[in-house]
Amino acid sequence: MWAFLQHLSFWDWLALGTVLLILEVFGAGGYLLWIGLAAAAVGVLTFVLPGLSWELQLLLFGMLSILTALYWWYRQRSAVRASDQPNLNLRGQELIGKVFVVHQAIVDGRGKVKVADGVWMARGPDTPQGAKVRVVGLEGVVILVEPVD
Structure with a gap:
């Protein structure tokens, strides 16, 4: 050695x-x-x-x-830099604050909302079909909505 x-x-x-x-x-x-x-x-x-x-x-x-x-x-x-598009791969996050139409009436806190060319499961207060709702949050793949006044 x-x-x-x-x-x-x-x-x-x-x-x-x-x-x-x-x-x-x-x-x-x-x-x-x-x-x-x-x-x-x-x-x-x-x-x-x-x-x-x-x-x-x-x-x-x-x-x-x-x-x-x-x-x-x-x-x-x-x-490592902060992204100028922090929600790029978080599609649900970009929906928060936007207004959409209820696709299937929200009954007992559950329903569906039409988002662009798709339909998302939604939770919120009872709302009839065709009413407008605003997305206020996200829980997994379920969007949380509230009625638009």
């Missing part, structure tokens, strides 16, 4: 970097990408400066791994 460590070459670091990058392809979520790039960078440094001791090579690898991982973490954190 000591003999291997004392004779680390740039090929060893490039091979390690390649293995880590291949493992990243199988779904490590970005973690091995940066460590693999750090290993490749140490390989390049070892090629340019062949007299680097194995201790310094390992130290460089550790430092570069931490720096690149922190860089990745910082970039991921800064990339």
Whole structure:
């Protein structure tokens, strides 16, 4: 083992970097990408400066791994932005506040409301068919309505 460590070459670091990058392809979520790039960078440094001791090579690898991982973490954190359309995939949320026509009379708190080209189950006070209601909330796939005055 000591003999291997004392004779680390740039090929060893490039091979390690390649293995880590291949493992990243199988779904490590970005973690091995940066460590693999750090290993490749140490390989390049070892090629340019062949007299680097194995201790310094390992130290460089550790430092570069931490720096690149922190860089990745910082970039991921800064990339998260509030959406300009927060209800994009929440179709029911965009219905709140809108007025629709009762499709099937609301009796005993249950009925159906016509929304665009579809019909949604609704809960609210008893309301006859054809009356207008406003959506005030959502419980799963059931919209909560109140009569429009």
